[in-house]
Amino acid sequence: MNTLIIISVLPIVILYLGLYKVKSALLPVTIVGLLAAMGCAIAEWTTATYAKPIYSGMMLFDHFSIVFSVITIASTILILLLSKDYFERISDHVAEYYAVILFSLAGIIVMLSYHNLVMLFIGIEIMSVSLYILAGIKKKDFASNEAALKYFLMGAFSTGFLLFGITLVYGATGSFNLSVIRDWSIEHSRPIDPLFFSGILLMIVGLCFKVGAAPFHFWTPDVYDGSPTLITAFMSTVVKSAGFAAFLRLFATCFNPVSDLWIPTLLVITVITLFIGNITALYQQSFKRMLAFSSISHAGYMLFAVVALGDGSARAVFVYATAYSIASIAAFAVLILVQQQSGNDNFDSFNGLAKKNPFLALVLTIAMLSLAGIPLTAGFIGKFYMFSSALSQFQIGLSIVAVINAIISIYYYFRVIVAMYFYSSERNELAVPPYFKFVLGFSALVTIVIGVYPYWISSLI
Template identity: 60%
Template structure:
């Protein structure tokens, strides 16, 4: 609870600091609040606290909370010279991101499905505003409208599913629902099954899994790049944590029922995400479809439920988060210098800025799943997890899709090192350098020593 209070208080303090025109204090106050929240995560480890049966701060919740706070911290470090060039209302950006993070913490720690809905809505409402916060930008307005409409539509599915689950069990509490499934395995209410399907649809909308991903490309492309970074990393991680807590824990006794539709979603997500990314000429849009494909890999953790499913998701989500932050950080720098985000903008980057090119190369290798990077370990854990149940054909399908991913990730590397580009120098501010170095170090450490976080949960 201290974590949520700290984040919320930080958001309010930052808002009032903006009201009194203390622009230089906004970032230090925000980073201090996030560091304090991380300290509470560390001190709460192994305590397993439950708050009025509504939220449970166990190691699962704390691990994903720590990852989302760390990702948000790095994203805030990228705000140098970003918001100031486009808006005078910088405090509103900071405050809304912090409120979204507070909702995310509730999402990863809920013990009652009403708290899942509350956390989801706190996060979503903040993101609707953030997506369209550039009022004079048509693409940003379009992104906000599409996100709002599709978000409201998916929330309807989620609420209807929760309603049916409550009608069948008489409770929103996850533990009570799980006991109902175990105790009435042969006589489960007919309302329960459509409730589970509707919850799958609602959560798949939120994480951007196919065929419920149609909002993702336009929303990610039209939103400010820094907000896209937040949605593609922190928000997606929170969605999977919520998905995992519900289905790997509470609904595990019905695994045989919801496994076939989930496998269909996994295959569609991998195929659509990778094949569509293959034909993109815009780097930001390629990363968008890449995020869709990674949603498919993360869903592997639910195909075969084991004691290590949560740990595997944590490793994969960490690898994806830090590599994606690197990619978007470099994209921000390149777009500020060249004015567009096509692949051609990266031509010759290795000559103009070898350091930035090297950082982006590591990120692309990790996203592609090359050994000695965290991305390789993440994919390996997911594939081994499924192989234990002899789902050989599914793993072979996923590996073929991963090979497709090699092509579009390496297209960026080829552009940077083997193509002639602009002569304009690309400067990397100190805060960007710090974020890139930290993210690359974490990516390599997790690739070589995954046990650092593999045994946390």
């Protein structure tokens, strides 16, 4: 667990650098520390084959934890590369922002590696409290303050459901340990204990709040819209990937023996999430708000892996989360540059971008095609794995609903492409900093490579 130790110590180092006014070292030290943490995770790959729970059965750092830790750390590095001079425009105390992001990432690593429901709760709370702060870091911005307040209130509300569900599961099984809960559910699958079943349903509600699945999504559009764009990118990618990894680990390990009882509930939530996310995104005039509603629809697609639990569920979530994260980071990177020039995030702000900045237009086009699931992109491969997992469990109706929603999503993703290439506008050429060029180029390249050669990533898990 060297990865968790490094990420826990790194924010303290960053705070000391901020205390001694070494601003120029903040970003390089953060990136180097995260690379070291990612290297430690990769180094444990060989031993993870025979991984056993550690810390008295509280944590389990297996292949599942490693691959999701690597993708969340890599996504965080890409997002932080976009932060060059970004936080300086908000406040003079830049070290605090890097530190809070890293504390949130430490909670995420705990979420990915838990083997005890107590650690799941601790990981979610470390992540959530940090995000409440990050959503409101623009202290003089009313929208940012509103986002932080809404996120805090809804987050506390959902935590109550989750904690009550954990309590009921403990009351039925007598343990927080995932292995013990799994064994208990196998022995007592029929007749089902009402206490145990109620606990599962409450945990579904709590976790659906965290990942932004409908009808527990009400906080998502306003929080994503009001938060600083860089923080929105972090919440939309790293946090969502971690949330689904934690969701899948819990249900695949503990509740699979009684899946026929809770799958109908989750199936309804999945269908509602797909339709609400996609249909509402059609009517948005703000690109950032459109991405917020599209993230809800992508939550619906990732729920496929939980609804259709099987041997390929972990692989499906990993590939989809990777594809979605890379494409979203590229989209938010372009949005940050456009916002700096135009001051808003309407679709009209992208008019004529292809003529002045063909590189930005090309990368954003690749990102939109990937999010829409067009072939030869990573997004298509992600949807292919999700649909395959659903069809393998004979969820034909759900697959048809998903295809319909995928067709709907093409409209609003192509709106920005049409604006860039077919609408004209008087605009100046955008200056693209070197860090942005690297992140955009890397994201576009990875999106295409995964779309053409998916095996190299799907074989990891």
